[in-house]
Amino acid sequence: MSSEPPRRVLVLGLDGADFDVIDPLIAAGRLPHLAAWRRAGVAKPLASTVPPMSFPAWSTFLTGLGPGGHGLFDFSERIAGAYRLRFTNATHRRGATLLGRASRAGRRVLALGIPATFPPEPLDGLGVSGFDAPVSTGTDPRSASDPALYAAIAARVGPWKRPDLDEGAHESDFHERAVATLCARIESKTRFALEALSQLERTGRRPDLGVIVFAESDTVAHHYWRDHDPASPRHDPTASAVRRSAVAAVYERLDAACGALREAFGEDALCVVLSDHGSGGASHRVVHLNRRLADCGLLQRSASGGRLEAAARAARGLALRALPPAVAEALFRRARGAAARLESAARFAGFDWARTPAFCEEANTQPGVWINLRGREAQGCVAPDDYERVRGAVIEALCDWKLPGGAPVVARARRREQVYAGPCVARAPDVVVELALDAGYGLCLVPTPWSEPAADPIRALAGEALAGGRGRGTNGTHRPDGIWLATGPGAEQLDLAAAPALEDVAPTLLRWLGVAWEGDLDGVSLLRAEYGPEDEARVAARLRALGYLD
Numbered sequence: 001m002s003s004e005p006p007r008r009v010l011v012l013g014l015d016g017a018d019f020d021v022i023d024p025l026i027a028a029g030r031l032p033h034l035a036a037w038r039r040a041g042v043a044k045p046l047a048s049t050v051p052p053m054s055f056p057a058w059s060t061f062l063t064g065l066g067p068g069g070h071g072l073f074d075f076s077e078r079i080a081g082a083y084r085l086r087f088t089n090a091t092h093r094r095g096a097t098l099l100g101r102a103s104r105a106g107r108r109v110l111a112l113g114i115p116a117t118f119p120p121e122p123l124d125g126l127g128v129s130g131f132d133a134p135v136s137t138g139t140d141p142r143s144a145s146d147p148a149l150y151a152a153i154a155a156r157v158g159p160w161k162r163p164d165l166d167e168g169a170h171e172s173d174f175h176e177r178a179v180a181t182l183c184a185r186i187e188s189k190t191r192f193a194l195e196a197l198s199q200l201e202r203t204g205r206r207p208d209l210g211v212i213v214f215a216e217s218d219t220v221a222h223h224y225w226r227d228h229d230p231a232s233p234r235h236d237p238t239a240s241a242v243r244r245s246a247v248a249a250v251y252e253r254l255d256a257a258c259g260a261l262r263e264a265f266g267e268d269a270l271c272v273v274l275s276d277h278g279s280g281g282a283s284h285r286v287v288h289l290n291r292r293l294a295d296c297g298l299l300q301r302s303a304s305g306g307r308l309e310a311a312a313r314a315a316r317g318l319a320l321r322a323l324p325p326a327v328a329e330a331l332f333r334r335a336r337g338a339a340a341r342l343e344s345a346a347r348f349a350g351f352d353w354a355r356t357p358a359f360c361e362e363a364n365t366q367p368g369v370w371i372n373l374r375g376r377e378a379q380g381c382v383a384p385d386d387y388e389r390v391r392g393a394v395i396e397a398l399c400d401w402k403l404p405g406g407a408p409v410v411a412r413a414r415r416r417e418q419v420y421a422g423p424c425v426a427r428a429p430d431v432v433v434e435l436a437l438d439a440g441y442g443l444c445l446v447p448t449p450w451s452e453p454a455a456d457p458i459r460a461l462a463g464e465a466l467a468g469g470r471g472r473g474t475n476g477t478h479r480p481d482g483i484w485l486a487t488g489p490g491a492e493q494l495d496l497a498a499a500p501a502l503e504d505v506a507p508t509l510l511r512w513l514g515v516a517w518e519g520d521l522d523g524v525s526l527l528r529a530e531y532g533p534e535d536e537a538r539v540a541a542r543l544r545a546l547g548y549l550d
């Protein structure tokens, strides 16, 4: 018996990548590597999590569990019972990661830039965290599983990620400059990854599992979708050529990076290009969910509410805006509590809790409604017997909510146990909300401006505000379908007849690497069972036809 060479796999993660962007660029001949792989391999939309956001979605990629199983629903989460938030990180997640499982089974791992992997877990190989907080902008040896190896790589080619782009700071020429920064960042990350591969190989540690994630496809879609898409209701006809070609320019750089990384990793490996969710354009309308709850008698403000909330938002804005990115990063690393308190004060100031049965965090990253349940919340006013009735009233208030013209604001509002399963369901809001598309464009959920007493819960933006920014959403938003594109050895064994989902990725890659796992995963392997009963029957039939079997 000849022993097969060990199986290897390279995952190229393009955060937020969408076939709606890729396919026209392939047709125009601008993505030669992805085009060739798509022709030779298998491609399908890949269903994301609810919500389709980076932290829960990459956590599902890593664990093979849905958010109800791994427990990371957003960058931040409510502290149980308190009207306060904390920022989440990898230590708040349940379930072993694909990286750790492969590493413990003796497979070497190179994992760069996966969101929600800070603090780094021990790996045989090298792991460098993605971003662990909304304001973490660079990486250094503390982000790495092997700080000495990280430092050796960075000494030759620079860090994995530099603190070079402050997305919070919208100077007037931000959109003219930022695309060049994104392209440069893709190139410096590629250099880092190539150097990491070369140093690992030179020391006899060629990785079996590589996962390299680029966030730039997501960033460019959030800031430039309206320039990329002339039909966008946020489109600016005066946009410069630089802005109009930003999305395409970033995807072209990513295509080149994918080509270089696959070549260096080795074409003996299965190669998967995937995204954690898709991307699309944003509507020119934004919605205020707490204002809707207030209009329906489900939320009450205290008399001093507007002033309190305005003061809290001003304090948070000052604290974040006045800080250089490196200091903001340090704040989030060392004083997460302080940053989270500022955020909590801004979101939950000025509510009359005794008369508020339901409230929303108003975070576009996790739309949902909490019931102010007595015995669970610090100032809960809804009796446990009344919980289901109030949840029903919230769902009705949201499903009856209409855009001008009559289309729904909310696609689905469901009880959390209808959406999630697993031990972490109680970390999710009582009602999970998915906003509808407004004529094909995503609605952004933004905080209610209580200082404007008569404001409508649906607000149409105009002029400068269409670009996005605080209180205006972003001009590109997430979509529930990401991408899955596989090529190379093993791709032909993938069964994509059923719609694949992000939770299927970990079991598929572990099965391919020959790593067994314990415990139930929510996903299933997409590999056709090797020598399963059907294959045996097929082989027997073929042998019989050839006359070898009676």
Ligand SMILES: [Zn+2]
Binding pocket: 015, 016, 053, 054, 055, 057, 218, 276, 277
């Ligand atoms: Zn993402």
